[in-house]
Structure formats: structure tokens, C-alpha cells
Amino acid sequence: MLIWLAGFVILMVKLVAVLLLLVIGAAYLVWLERKFLARLQIRYGPNRAGKYGLLQPLADVVKMLTKEDTVPQGADSLFFKLAPAVVAGTAFMMFAVVPLGSDFTLFGKRVPMVVADLNIGLLFVFAMSSLGVYGVAIGGWASNSKYSLLGGIRGAAQMISYELALGLSLVPIVMLAQSFSLVDIVTAQESYPFILVQPLAFMIFVVSAMAESKRIPFDLPEAENELNAGFHTEYSGMRFGLFFLGEYVNMIVLGAIVAVLFLGGWRGPLLPPTVWLILKIVPVALFMIWVRGTLPRLRYDQLMTLGWKVLVPAALVNIVLTAAVGLL
Amino acid sequence: MESAWDAVKALASGFAATFMHLLRKPITEEYPEFKRQLPARSRARIILTRDPDGGERCVACYLCSAVCPVNCISMEAAERADGRRYAAWFRINFGRCIYCGLCEEACPTAAIQLTPDYEFCKKNILEFVYEKEDLLVDHQGKDPDYNFYKYAGVSTSVADKGEHINEEDPVSIRSNLT
Numbered sequence: 001m002l003i004w005l006a007g008f009v010i011l012m013v014k015l016v017a018v019l020l021l022l023v024i025g026a027a028y029l030v031w032l033e034r035k036f037l038a039r040l041q042i043r044y045g046p047n048r049a050g051k052y053g054l055l056q057p058l059a060d061v062v063k064m065l066t067k068e069d070t071v072p073q074g075a076d077s078l079f080f081k082l083a084p085a086v087v088a089g090t091a092f093m094m095f096a097v098v099p100l101g102s103d104f105t106l107f108g109k110r111v112p113m114v115v116a117d118l119n120i121g122l123l124f125v126f127a128m129s130s131l132g133v134y135g136v137a138i139g140g141w142a143s144n145s146k147y148s149l150l151g152g153i154r155g156a157a158q159m160i161s162y163e164l165a166l167g168l169s170l171v172p173i174v175m176l177a178q179s180f181s182l183v184d185i186v187t188a189q190e191s192y193p194f195i196l197v198q199p200l201a202f203m204i205f206v207v208s209a210m211a212e213s214k215r216i217p218f219d220l221p222e223a224e225n226e227l228n229a230g231f232h233t234e235y236s237g238m239r240f241g242l243f244f245l246g247e248y249v250n251m252i253v254l255g256a257i258v259a260v261l262f263l264g265g266w267r268g269p270l271l272p273p274t275v276w277l278i279l280k281i282v283p284v285a286l287f288m289i290w291v292r293g294t295l296p297r298l299r300y301d302q303l304m305t306l307g308w309k310v311l312v313p314a315a316l317v318n319i320v321l322t323a324a325v326g327l328l
Numbered sequence: 329m330e331s332a333w334d335a336v337k338a339l340a341s342g343f344a345a346t347f348m349h350l351l352r353k354p355i356t357e358e359y360p361e362f363k364r365q366l367p368a369r370s371r372a373r374i375i376l377t378r379d380p381d382g383g384e385r386c387v388a389c390y391l392c393s394a395v396c397p398v399n400c401i402s403m404e405a406a407e408r409a410d411g412r413r414y415a416a417w418f419r420i421n422f423g424r425c426i427y428c429g430l431c432e433e434a435c436p437t438a439a440i441q442l443t444p445d446y447e448f449c450k451k452n453i454l455e456f457v458y459e460k461e462d463l464l465v466d467h468q469g470k471d472p473d474y475n476f477y478k479y480a481g482v483s484t485s486v487a488d489k490g491e492h493i494n495e496e497d498p499v500s501i502r503s504n505l506t
Contacts, residue, residue: 040346044354294346295339 014115022095026248027057032282033248033289040293064244067237075234076142083139084235084242090132091249097121098256099183101266101273113266113273114183121182122174125257126167129212133159135246136214136221140231151230154300155214155221161307162211162218168315169204172322173261182257186265193264200318202262204311206284209254211307213247215288217295220303255284366444368470371429373445374420376460377438377469381486384464385439385476388415392431392440400424401431401440410485412477415460422448423456437476441469 031046031053038045046053071077101113118124133156140152174180176197177188188194195202211218222230232243259265259280266273268280298306357364366372379385388405400423406416431440450456468474477486478493490497 039350039354042349042352042354042356044356044358047358290343290346294342 011115018095018100018115019092022092022249022252023245025252026245027061029248029252029285030060030244031057032285033292036286036289037293040290061241064238064241069237069239070234072144072234074144076144079138079142080234081239083135083142084232084239084246085135086138087132087135087246088242088249089246090128090135091246091253094125094128094253095249095256097124097182098253098260098277099186099265100277112183117181117183120180122170122180122185125182125253126163129159129166129250130163132246132250133163135243136231139235139243140221143231143234145234147227147229147233148231151221151223151227151233154223155231158214158218158220158303158307159212161304162208162311165204165307165311165315166208166212168312168319169201169208170261171315171319172198172201175319175322175326182260182265186260186267189264189267193262193267195262198262198318198322200314202258204315204318205261206258206287207306208311209258210288210291211303213250213254213288215247215251216292217298218303219297220300223297251285251288252281255281255288258284363447366446368444370444370446371427371432371442373422373443373448374425374427374431374458374463375441375443375465375469376418376463377441377465377467377471379475379477380468380473381475382466383412383475383477383486384414385437385474386415386418387413387437387439387476388418389413389436391434391436395430395434397428397430398424398426411482412484412486418460418463420458420463421456422458423453438469438471438474441471443469 034056035045035053046056049055049059071080096115097118099112099114099117103110103112116124136155136159137152140148140150140155143149173185173194176194177185179185179188185194214221220230221227222232227233232240235243256277259277263280265280266277268276271279376384376386386403388403390403390405393399393401393403400421401419403415403418405413407413427442429442432442435441475486477484481489481492481495483489489495
């Protein structure tokens with residue numbers, strides 16, 4: 001009973017820590033994105049709220065919380081209210097399997113530095129990111145608006161297409177690590193990070209991850225200039241805030257997974273493991289912002305062509321090559 | 329293959345361009361600290377100007393009021409003892425004004441003019457109703473020399489019949505018949 005209670009407390013502490021890390025991380029990722037994007041466009045970005053605009057995320061939270069929460073007439077109220085929670089919830093859940101450091105011992109008991117060390121961690125990530133599609137599709141459909149519906153349909157089509165490339169690109173990693181568990185995959189990269197042996201998988205994964213988190217140049221579900229805001233056109237206040245939060249948590253999680261699968265996770269000299277993980281997530285995020293500052297949005301057919309005719313075949317070829325090299 | 333190489337080059341040049349921007353100083357003009365001097369003919373707060381001799385230019389012809397697309401100008405005409413027309417009262421509701429500049433174009437005496445003074449915000453919308461004394465200024469605005477009554481064929485204290493610029497002496501009706 002006592003051991004069970006201690007385990008429960010440790011789990012709760014880990015949950016709170018990860019949740020705080022993610023929420024604050026997402027808020028400041030928004031700040032980072034606005035600042036960095038501004039510099040890419042020779043602007044300053046937010047610089048009024050606090051020094052260097054550092055209080056801007058706080059001001060945004062206050063703004064969103066105090067705005068009126070509206071449900072449009074004719075909308076399916078239940079699903080309309082559920083959709084943002086699905087998007088944000090699945091994004092948070094994905095982070096549960098990301099290892100933040102090596103195991104440590106507490107009162108003679110081994111405690112892993114991860115919320116849940118699942119032996120099917122990678123599959124869990126894909127399952128959650130697939131469930132996230134429901135948030136987009138349901139939100140688009142329940143709004144009872146043409147813009148939202150179009151955005152939702154696009155979102156569903158895009159995310160299902162890119163899920164395939166995302167999953168296939170990671171098969172070689174699983175083959176190399178002999179495990180679906182993210183903890184084991186980090187352990188397998190003890191001598192060298194997998195990006196050195198799997199550059200093609202890395203590229204496919206990063207492109208698919210950008211598509212999966214609906215970022216420019218793959219932001220067709222939102223497409224400001226055609227669909228207003230796509231699937232979240234009708235949302236206001238904190239419900240919109242949840243979509244927003246979900247998107248940025250998704251970005252952090254995908255950055256973390258890139259770091260875990262290709263860059264050696266929390267491994268690194270001198271600094272503590274969690275700091276190394278964050279240091280590896282940030283460049284991935286900066287790269288995504290750089291891409292956003294550079295590329296225009298793809299056309300729908302270009303998006304599908306890239307997904308099905310380029311990324312999926314390339315990922316399949318990569319699997320065969322890895323298998324052949326493994327057999328030799 | 330050729331086109332693929334072109335695409336890679338185009339992508340690389342795009343990423344290089346945005347990367348170079350990172351190294352540049354932002355070109356933003358930060359507003360409250362830096363206020364750009366707008367061109368003299370930019371359109372913001374409206375004024376009523378005076379002629380070089382100090383008289384009111386406005387002759388209360390109602391053309392600005394008629395042309396105003398949002399009906400924000402109103403006035404009442406009156407006449408001085410010497411025959412000069414003027415506005416007994418003149419009112420612009422800046423809460424409705426869209427700063428289109430049509431009043432300035434319509435004005436035959438260059439009286440109503442738009443100025444580059446764009447810092448024109450108020451908390452109370454009622455304070456946007458400007459009366460004649462708020463609008464009238466002691467300068468000529470963008471047209472320093474023009475005095476309508478020096479050209480108009482109306483006899484006033486400025487000029488009598490035949491004394492206006494480019495005006496011939498009045499014709500005697502009787503001598504004209506012979």
C-alpha cells in the first residue's frame with residue numbers, strides 16, 4: 001500500500017512537472033516564434049509587454065480568458081465544445097512517453113524520468129496524433145460553417161496522408177533500436193545519434209511533422225486568406241486558445257520526438273539531461289519557424305503529391321535499404 | 329532532373345534571403361518614440377484657413393457639406409455688412425469623418441483643408457464634434473496667397489466692381505446699347 005502510494009505521488013509530481021513545462025514552454029514558444037519570425041521579416045516583434053516583450057504570453061492568456069466564449073447558432077454544441085479539448089489533450093498525452101533524462105533512484109527504488117515508459121511508446125505517439133485529427137475534423141464539422149467544414153476536411157485528409165509518411169519514416173529507427181519504447185531508443189543511441197545513419201528518415205520525418213502540426217507551408221486547414229481560419233474560424237476566447245495551445249504543444253512534442261529519435265534525446269556532456277533535451281528541441285522549433293518565414297503555402301494537389309508520391313515512396317525505399325544493410 | 333536542381337536552388341536562395349534578414353537591423357519605425365513627418369498633403373484633421381489678409385476664407389457655400397459622403401459637415405450661412413458671406417456656425421463631426429478629402433476638393437475658396445495631424449484620438453466620442461472656433465486657424469494652410477474676394481466679382485471691402493484681378497471695368501448698360 002505504502003509503495004503504491006509513493007508511486008502515485010511520484011507519478012503526480014511527474015505529471016505536474018511535465019504539464020507546467022509544456023504549458024509554459026508552449027506559451028514561450030509562441031513568444032519565440034513571434035520574435036524570431038519578426039527578425040526574419042526585419043521587424044522587432046512584440047516588445048511592449050515587459051522587457052523584450054517577455055510578458056506577452058501572459059497578456060495573451062489574460063486576453064483569451066477574458067474574451068466571450070461563443071457558440072454559433074446551429075453549431076453542434078457538445079462536439080463544438082469537445083473539439084478543442086481533443087486537440088489540446090492529445091497533444092499533451094503524446095509527451096507522456098518522452099524521456100526527460102536517465103533513470104534515478106529514490107529510496108532505493110528505480111524511478112524512470114518519463115511519465116509513462118510504455119514498451120509501445122512510438123505507437124502511442126502515433127495513436128495520439130491520429131486522435132488529434134478528430135479534434136480538427138469534429139471542430140470543423142460542428143461549427144456549422146462552410147469555412148470550418150472545408151478546413152476540417154482538409155485537415156483530416158492532410159493529417160491522415162502525412163501520418164503514413166511519418167510512421168513509415170520511423171520504421172528504420174525501430175529496426176535499429178529493436179524497440180518501440182522511446183526510452184530504449186535513446187539508450188540505443190549511446191554511441192552515436194541516429195541522424196548520422198538515417199538522414200533520409202530524418203528529413204522525411206521533419207517534413208511530415210511540420211505537416212502534422214499544420215504549420216506553414218502545410219497550413220491548409222487554416223489557410224487565413226482562403227478560409228479565414230479554417231477549422232477554428234468560429235472559435236473564440238479560451239476554446240480558440242486551446243486549439244492554439246494544442247498546436248504549439250504539438251510543435252514541442254514533435255520537436256522532442258525528433259530529438260529523441262534522431263539527435264540522441266537527453267544525451268549530452270556536462271549539462272543535465274533535461275537541459276540537453278530542451279537544447280535539442282529549440283533548434284528544431286527554430287527551424288520550423290525559419291521554414292514558416294520562408295516558404296509560401298502549398299496548393300492542395302502539391303501537398304498530396306508531396307505526401308503520396310515523394311515522402312511515402314522515399315520512406316519505403318529507406319526501410320528496404322535499412323533492412324538490406326542490417327542483413328549484411 | 330534539371331527542374332529538381334532548379335527547385336533546390338530556388339529553395340536555398342529563399343532560405344538564404346530570410347537568413348540574411350536575421351543579421352539586419354529591423355527597419356521598423358517604433359511609433360510613440362518615433363513620429364514620422366507625413367507629407368504636407370496627407371489627409372488627417374480638418375482645419376478652416378484664413379486668407380493672407382486675415383479674413384475668413386469660408387463663404388458658407390455648402391459645397392463641402394453637400395459632397396461629404398458621410399454628412400459630417402454642417403453650417404449656417406450669413407452675410408456681413410460689406411457683402412462678404414461667412415458661416416454663422418460651422419460644425420464637423422470627426423466621429424463620422426472618413427478623411428476622404430472630398431470637402432477640400434470641392435471648396436472654391438481653399439478654406440477647408442486637411443492637415444497631416446494624424447494623432448487624433450479621444451476617449452469621449454462627443455469631443456469629436458468640432459465647432460467653428462475649434463476649426464478656424466490663423467494661417468493659410470497649403471495655399472499661402474489665395475484670397476477669393478480678390479478674384480470674385482462681388483463688391484466687398486476687399487475690392488469693388490472692376491477692381492478685382494483680371495476683371496474689366498463694369499460695362500454701362502446704356503452705352504453698351506449704342
